Amino acid sequence: xxxxxxxxxxxxxxxxxxxxxxxxxxxxxxxxxxxxxxxxxxxxxxxxxxxxxxxxxxxxxxxxxxxxxxxxxxxxxxxxxxxxxxxxxxxxxxxxxxxxxxxxxxxxxxxxxxxxxxxxxxxxxxxxxxxxxxxxxxxxxxxxxxxxxxxxxxxxxxxxxxxxxxxxxxxxxxxxxxxxxxxxxxxxxxxxxxxxxxxxxxxxxxxxxxxxxxxxxxxxxxxxxxxxxxxxxxxxxxxxxxxxxxxxxxxxxxxxxxxxxxxxxxxxxxxxxxxxxxxxxxxxxxxxxxxxxxxxxxxxxxxxxxxxxxxxx
Numbered sequence: 142x143x144x145x146x147x148x149x150x151x152x153x154x155x156x157x158x159x160x161x162x163x164x165x166x167x168x169x170x171x172x173x174x175x176x177x178x179x180x181x182x183x184x185x186x187x188x189x190x191x192x193x194x195x196x197x198x199x200x201x202x203x204x205x206x207x208x209x210x211x212x213x214x215x216x217x218x219x220x221x222x223x224x225x226x227x228x229x230x231x232x233x234x235x236x237x238x239x240x241x242x243x244x245x246x247x248x249x250x251x252x253x254x255x256x257x258x259x260x261x262x263x264x265x266x267x268x269x270x271x272x273x274x275x276x277x278x279x280x281x282x283x284x285x286x287x288x289x290x291x292x293x294x295x296x297x298x299x300x301x302x303x304x305x306x307x308x309x310x311x312x313x314x315x316x317x318x319x320x321x322x323x324x325x326x327x328x329x330x331x332x333x334x335x336x337x338x339x340x341x342x343x344x345x346x347x348x349x350x351x352x353x354x355x356x357x358x359x360x361x362x363x364x365x366x367x368x369x370x371x372x373x374x375x376x377x378x379x380x381x382x383x384x385x386x387x388x389x390x391x392x393x394x395x396x397x398x399x400x401x402x403x404x405x406x407x408x409x410x411x412x413x414x415x416x417x418x419x420x421x422x423x424x425x426x427x428x429x430x431x432x433x434x435x436x437x438x439x440x441x442x443x444x445x446x447x448x449x450x451x452x453x454x
Contacts (some may be wrong), residue, residue, distance in 0.1 A: 148188060149190050149191065151220065154187075154216040154220050155173075156169065156173065156180055156184065156187075156215070157184065158177070158217060158220060159173055160203060160207075160210075161186060161285065163202075163232030164203060164377070165202040166181050166198075166202075166203060166360055173329070173347050175284070175316075180182055184319075185429065191208075194206050195210070199213060199422070205285070209420040210285050211310075211425070214425055214428030216283065217430060217431055221303075224247060229314075233403070237366055237371070238435040239267050239433060240257075240267075240280070240434060240437060241269045241271070241281070241286060241288055242254070242270050242289045242291065243271040243286070243289070243290045243291075244270065244273075244283040244290065245291060245293065245362050246272050246350055246379040246421075247291060247395075248394075249398050249400065249441065250272075250441065252400050252402075253440040253443075254268060254270050254437065257260035257436055257440045258306075260436075266294065270286065274350070274352050274355065275352060275360040275361075276294075276352065276353070276360055278354075279311065282309075282424060282425070283309040283310065283311060285308065285425070288424065288434045289422050289423070289438070290311075290422065290423040291417060291420070291441075292420075293396075293420050294416050294421065296417075297358075297366075299360070299365070302359070302369070311424065311425060311426060312421070313422075313423050314422050315420070315421040315453040316420075316445065316453060316454070317420055317445055317450045317452050318418065318419050318420075318453065319395065319417070319419075319420060319450065321411075321416055322396065322411050322412055323395075323410050324383075324392065325386055325392045325408060325410065326386045326406060327407070329390045330385070331416045333406050334410055335410075335411070336411045336412070336413055337410050337413070339414065339421070343373070344391050346372040346390070347372065347393070348374050348376060348392060349361065349373065349374075349375050350362040351377050354436065363394045364414070364416045365414065373422065374389075380406070383404060387406055394417055394432065394434075395411060397411065398450065422441075
């Protein structure tokens with residue numbers, strides 16, 4: 142790298158944030174109406190000024206180095222704070238709101254985003270909510286594609302998940318602990334039960350979320366994943382799993398928190414099992430959360446509290 146020089150400009154930080162988001166210098170240049178050579182030169186100058194490689198360049202685009210991931214977190218903080226200063230003291234309109242969240246398939250995570258969008262005062266915003274696989278959630282947060290991840294731990298997967306998070310520079314913050322429930326259609330014969338047992342489910346199709354190439358029991362989204370099932374269907378999205386609950390009277394195991402507004406045909410029935418489900422959020426250990434991430438977590442906690450669940454922390 143070239144010798145470090147003094148001074149980092151706000152423009153460079155803005156350019157860098159867009160390059161990281163797009164994974165491409167040319168795509169970021171197009172979005173910001175900047176010539177591609179100008180954007181490329183700005184990124185090289187930024188790296189020179191900080192004295193570190195921030196981007197790994199290839200024919201397919203750019204990815205962030207380990208230093209680049211950490212730098213992005215601080216860059217976002219600076220740009221956000223400048224926008225707040227300009228809004229308060231220069232009378233500028235609220236800036237475009239940005240936030241990325243990756244999560245396992247939880248309706249309360251969607252509810253929280255709905256509430257956040259309704260409450261925003263910004264004329265423009267860009268929020269992303271990715272319901273995806275456990276491994277991908279961790280990778281999204283590690284690379285700062287998403288600022289927050291939402292997933293669960295229990296006694297079975299805790300050591301594996303915690304080690305992976307440590308190795309990725311991430312940490313897990315608990316939100317609440319839930320007793321296991323099954324999600325089923327309102328028309329399912331089990332829907333009239335006050336509780337169900339594993340024996341009750343022996344002849345019922347089990348529905349689980351596919352984990353792709355990382356289809357280890359430790360990355361399963363459902364507890365009791367090591368138990369065999371005579372009838373099992375793996376799916377990739379929440380809409381499909383709910384359709385199969387209705388069409389095949391199948392079930393999946395989750396937290397028991399489900400939105401009547403978003404999922405009116407599905408009910409939660411307590412499952413007799415000794416397992417507990419610890420839901421939490423993950424983020425970079427050394428990078429403070431942006432204001433938007435803090436707002437989302439506040440909405441998330443409010444949604445969960447509305448179901449009578451005791452919050453942790």
